[in-house]
Amino acid sequence: MSFTESRARGLVLFVVVLVALGCAASETPRAKEPSAGDELEAAVDPLPSWNNTATKAKIIAFVDAVTDPDRPEYVEPEERIATFDNDGTLWVEKPAYAELLFALDRVKSLAQVHPEWKSQEPFRAVLEGNLDAFVAAGRRGVIEVLMASHTGMSAALFNTIATEWIRDARHPELEKPYTELAYQPQIELLRYLEANGFSTFIVSGGTVEFLRTFADPTYGIPPERVIGSSVETRYEVQGGKPSLLRVPEVDFVNDKGGKPVGIHKRIGRRPILAFGNSDGDFEMLEYTTLGSAGVRLGLLLHHDDAEREYAYDRESKVGTLDRALDAASGAGWVVVSMKNDWNTVFVEE
Amino acid sequence: MSFTESRARGLVLFVVVLVALGCAASETPRAKEPSAGDELEAAVDPLPSWNNTATKAKIIAFVDAVTDPDRPEYVEPEERIATFDNDGTLWVEKPAYAELLFALDRVKSLAQVHPEWKSQEPFRAVLEGNLDAFVAAGRRGVIEVLMASHTGMSAALFNTIATEWIRDARHPELEKPYTELAYQPQIELLRYLEANGFSTFIVSGGTVEFLRTFADPTYGIPPERVIGSSVETRYEVQGGKPSLLRVPEVDFVNDKGGKPVGIHKRIGRRPILAFGNSDGDFEMLEYTTLGSAGVRLGLLLHHDDAEREYAYDRESKVGTLDRALDAASGAGWVVVSMKNDWNTVFVEE
Numbered sequence: 001m002s003f004t005e006s007r008a009r010g011l012v013l014f015v016v017v018l019v020a021l022g023c024a025a026s027e028t029p030r031a032k033e034p035s036a037g038d039e040l041e042a043a044v045d046p047l048p049s050w051n052n053t054a055t056k057a058k059i060i061a062f063v064d065a066v067t068d069p070d071r072p073e074y075v076e077p078e079e080r081i082a083t084f085d086n087d088g089t090l091w092v093e094k095p096a097y098a099e100l101l102f103a104l105d106r107v108k109s110l111a112q113v114h115p116e117w118k119s120q121e122p123f124r125a126v127l128e129g130n131l132d133a134f135v136a137a138g139r140r141g142v143i144e145v146l147m148a149s150h151t152g153m154s155a156a157l158f159n160t161i162a163t164e165w166i167r168d169a170r171h172p173e174l175e176k177p178y179t180e181l182a183y184q185p186q187i188e189l190l191r192y193l194e195a196n197g198f199s200t201f202i203v204s205g206g207t208v209e210f211l212r213t214f215a216d217p218t219y220g221i222p223p224e225r226v227i228g229s230s231v232e233t234r235y236e237v238q239g240g241k242p243s244l245l246r247v248p249e250v251d252f253v254n255d256k257g258g259k260p261v262g263i264h265k266r267i268g269r270r271p272i273l274a275f276g277n278s279d280g281d282f283e284m285l286e287y288t289t290l291g292s293a294g295v296r297l298g299l300l301l302h303h304d305d306a307e308r309e310y311a312y313d314r315e316s317k318v319g320t321l322d323r324a325l326d327a328a329s330g331a332g333w334v335v336v337s338m339k340n341d342w343n344t345v346f347v348e349e
Numbered sequence: 350m351s352f353t354e355s356r357a358r359g360l361v362l363f364v365v366v367l368v369a370l371g372c373a374a375s376e377t378p379r380a381k382e383p384s385a386g387d388e389l390e391a392a393v394d395p396l397p398s399w400n401n402t403a404t405k406a407k408i409i410a411f412v413d414a415v416t417d418p419d420r421p422e423y424v425e426p427e428e429r430i431a432t433f434d435n436d437g438t439l440w441v442e443k444p445a446y447a448e449l450l451f452a453l454d455r456v457k458s459l460a461q462v463h464p465e466w467k468s469q470e471p472f473r474a475v476l477e478g479n480l481d482a483f484v485a486a487g488r489r490g491v492i493e494v495l496m497a498s499h500t501g502m503s504a505a506l507f508n509t510i511a512t513e514w515i516r517d518a519r520h521p522e523l524e525k526p527y528t529e530l531a532y533q534p535q536i537e538l539l540r541y542l543e544a545n546g547f548s549t550f551i552v553s554g555g556t557v558e559f560l561r562t563f564a565d566p567t568y569g570i571p572p573e574r575v576i577g578s579s580v581e582t583r584y585e586v587q588g589g590k591p592s593l594l595r596v597p598e599v600d601f602v603n604d605k606g607g608k609p610v611g612i613h614k615r616i617g618r619r620p621i622l623a624f625g626n627s628d629g630d631f632e633m634l635e636y637t638t639l640g641s642a643g644v645r646l647g648l649l650l651h652h653d654d655a656e657r658e659y660a661y662d663r664e665s666k667v668g669t670l671d672r673a674l675d676a677a678s679g680a681g682w683v684v685v686s687m688k689n690d691w692n693t694v695f696v697e698e
Contacts, residue, residue: 078571155613199573212617222427223617224548230614235606235632241640242632244613257584264504264593265579266615268561268572283584283591291590 046192049185049344055336059189062297066272067196073295075272077197082273083227083263083284084186086204086211088319089277089301090219092181094310095173096318099206100142102165106149114148123148147248150207151231155244162213176346179218184347186275187219193273201271203227203263205255205280227262229254255280260287277301278319285324285333298333300324305338308345395541398534398693404685408538411646415621416545422644426546430620432576432612432633433535435553435560437626437668438650439568441530443659444522445667448555449491451514455498463497472497495556496597500580504558504593512562525695528567533696535624536568542622550574550620552612554604554629576611578603604629609636626650627668634673634682647682649673654687657694 050056065073066080087093107117107126117123122141125133134141150158171181190200202221204211208228215221232247254262260283263271274281274288277300285298302321303310313321328335338345399405414422415429436442456466456475466472471490474482483490499507520530539549551570553560557577564570581596603611609632612620623630623637626649634647649670652659662670677684687694 208614208617224615226617233610233613235609235636237635237639242609242636244610260584260591261582261593264582265557266573268557268575286586287584287591290586 046195047185047188049188049342051341051343053341055334055341058334059297059299062273062295063193063196065295075294078199079269079272080193080196080198081201081267081269081271082190082193082198083201083203083259083271083275083288084190085276085278085281085284086202086206086215088303089275089281090182090186090202091178092171092174092309093277093319094303094312094316097206098166098169098178099210101169101172102162102210103145103149105165105169106161107145110148143250146207147231147250150210151246151248153246154238155209155233155246158209158246159213162210166214179214180347182218182347183342184344185342187347189275190219190221198273199225201225201227201263201267203254203259203274203284205229205253205258207231208254227254227266229258257283259284263287271296273297273299275299275301276324277303278321279323280320282324282327285331286327289331289333298328298331299336300328300333301336301338303338304340305342305345307339309338395544396534396537398537398691400690400692402690404683404690407683408646408648411622411644412542412545414644424621424643427548428618428621429542429545429547430550430616430618431539431542431547431622432550432552432608432620432624432637433539434625434627434630434633435551435555435564437652438624438630439531439535439551440527441520441523441658442626442668443652443661443665446555447515447518447527448559450518450521451511451559452494452498454514454518455510456494459497492599496580496599499556499559500595500597502595503587504582504595507558507595508562511559515563528563529696531567531696532691533693534691536696538624539568539570547622548574550576550612550616552576552603552608552623552633554578554602554607556580557603576603576615578607606632608633612636620645622646622648624648624650625673626652627670628672629669631673631676634680635676638680638682647677647680648685649677649682650685650687652687653689654691654694656688658687 047056047059050059065071066075068074084090087097091098104126107123111117111123111127114123117127122134122137122144125131125137125141126145134145137144153161166178169178170176171178174181193200200221202211202215202219202225204227206228208226208230211226211228212223215226216223230251232249232251234245234247236243236245252258252262256279259281263284270292271284271288272294273296274285276282276284281300285300289296289298300321302325303312303319305311312319313325324333325335327333396405396408399408414420415424417423433439436446440447453475456472460466460472460476463472466476471483471486471493474480474486474490475494483494502510515527518527519525520527523530542549549570551560551564551568551574553576555577557575557579560575560577561572564575565572579600581598581600583594583596585592585594601607601611605628608630612633619641620633620637621643622645623633625631625633630649634649638645638647651670651674652661652668654660661668662674673682674684676682
């Protein structure tokens with residue numbers, strides 16, 4: 001097993017909750033086809049789960065600007081790249097990232113073939129449900145648990161295991177499958193952008209194969225438009241079939257400064273819209289908007305809705321939103337208030 | 350500088366020429382819409398640069414089978430992934446890969462700021478035009494030249510340098526720009542597949558950023574559908590602008606067993622069609638066809654046309670086709686004869 005700690009920044013995920021900040025807003029919406037009449041406009045609102053606030057108006061104004069060939073802000077369709085973080089941006093990330101809970105569950109399942117784990121940290125802490133001790137083991141402990149749960153098997157077997165977990169797992173507090181904890185307004189936004197010629201991508205610190213097990217059924221984002229962290233992988237032929245063996249080494253960490261690198265290597269174009277919710281998305285939003293010649297849109301989802309979801313930002317260890325929140329107004333990033341800008345949070349079953 | 354020699358298999362590229370093998374073939378074509386009448390069929394032949402041989406018939410029969418919802422071989426559009434090698438499959442690779450010639454030219458340009466290279470191998474050999482000595486320096490020498498020519502600058506600057514080289518360089522023997530040495534039959538095949546709902550990808554041992562400078566204008570393959578080798582890259586903000594610094598370390602070698610890994614990480618689906626021309630494509634074809642439940646198509650371009658292009662296979666150091674040629678008939682791979690199956694080789698200007 002290899003520990004590439006310096007490459008693993010941002011993979012450390014804990015369990016905390018925090019406070020809220022409000023974001024007042026109010027505004028009239030803008031419809032795409034003013035000639036169609038008010039009733040029809042209302043009927044075809046592409047973002048019905050978004051309240052008619054300044055936030056929604058900014059999103060629609062941006063899309064109108066970059067898709068109108070007569071305007072100077074026009075962007076050719078192939079350059080309309082929109083990147084979305086996953087945890088905390090497309091679905092719930094509190095009290096802990098789903099992928100971490102998956103990893104902890106896997107350690108418990110694998111413990112019977114690893115009797116040595118009973119006396120070996122960080123596994124002992126995980127098996128005893130002692131999350132404080134697990135957290136105390138630090139990054140190295142998290143990487144060990146991720147490698148034990150994510151590697152040493154074929155990509156096909158990992159896919160089966162992760163798919164079954166996603167199907168069966170329930171959020172520890174909201175008691176629903178994770179796939180029902182995707183945000184309805186964001187799914188509307190993805191479809192709205194795609195209908196306007198955008199290519200949408202998930203750009204997450206999570207591992208790419210884990211993300212792919214739910215990205216298409218949950219968000220309608222196919223595997224080739226999912227960018228994530230990855231483990232080393234080796235091609236082999238086993239039993240007359242091609243196999244991709246997952247090796248216990250970190251290959252790439254797609255978080256913080258890794259997000260622009262992942263975007264560049266995978267897409268090869270700079271996004272014109274990026275949507276995140278934490279300091280892990282700072283560089284992705286910066287890469288998207290800073291020093292660009294054209295109009296660009298950076299968006300930060302602010303979790304300020306303790307009633308319907310969670311309220312947290314600066315002090316939270318999961319999804320810390322501090323540096324990016326400070327930078328938002330200077331950078332022109334739009335802070336989306338879950339409380340005020342969304343009339344619906346979760347997808348309808 | 351870091352030398353990851355074991356990861357650099359397949360990056361060793363030399364300068365040799367070789368012999369030919371013929372591939373007889375003859376057959377009638379198949380049109381997609383038999384009801385449309387012979388004249389119309391002939392008028393809409395999607396592959397006019399392909400002779401009406403058994404090879405063409407097999408390609409069309411495969412596309413017909415996987416796109417017809419009433420047939421058991423039907424494949425949903427999102428699973429219709431087609432992967433193409435670049436050098437020797439989409440354009441000329443003899444007498445040396447274009448990217449190696451680019452690297453050698455870069456070393457010559459950079460020599461004025463590297464006076465030490467005059468006495469330092471492999472640079473001395475390159476500067477003196479002594480390719481035998483360069484070859485004698487082996488893999489490490491090639492990696493050194495690739496790192497010197499490809500890194501230590503931003504991705505944006507590399508893009509500019511490589512784009513200018515592609516624009517200005519001439520093939521050393523055929524005396525044309527490389528972009529005019531793309532194969533017309535392959536461009537027709539790419540468009541034909543796309544018209545039938547396929548997603549086409551380039552999967553090359555070349556570096557992804559170099560490939561992208563010509564893939565879209567030359568083949569109509571956009572950056573996000575180019576998979577290649579890569580160097581380590583670091584995100585930085587320089588002079589108030591986001592920048593991606595290319596670091597002199599090999600990140601990923603997308604050749605041989607690396608091709609299935611690259612395909613898996615980037616696309617996340619197994620191709621149903623793969624087209625290569627050398628042993629470096631063996632694993633990609635194997636991954637595509639071996640042990641698959643459905644109908645799959647592996648294709649190997651056989652360079653047997655010394656008159657119009659080059660003739661080489663088993664003994665060639667560039668584009669060696671030996672193991673894959675032996676495996677072709679057992680694996681059901683179609684060996685495409687440039688001489689017999691193509692009535693046109695190069696794109697029309």
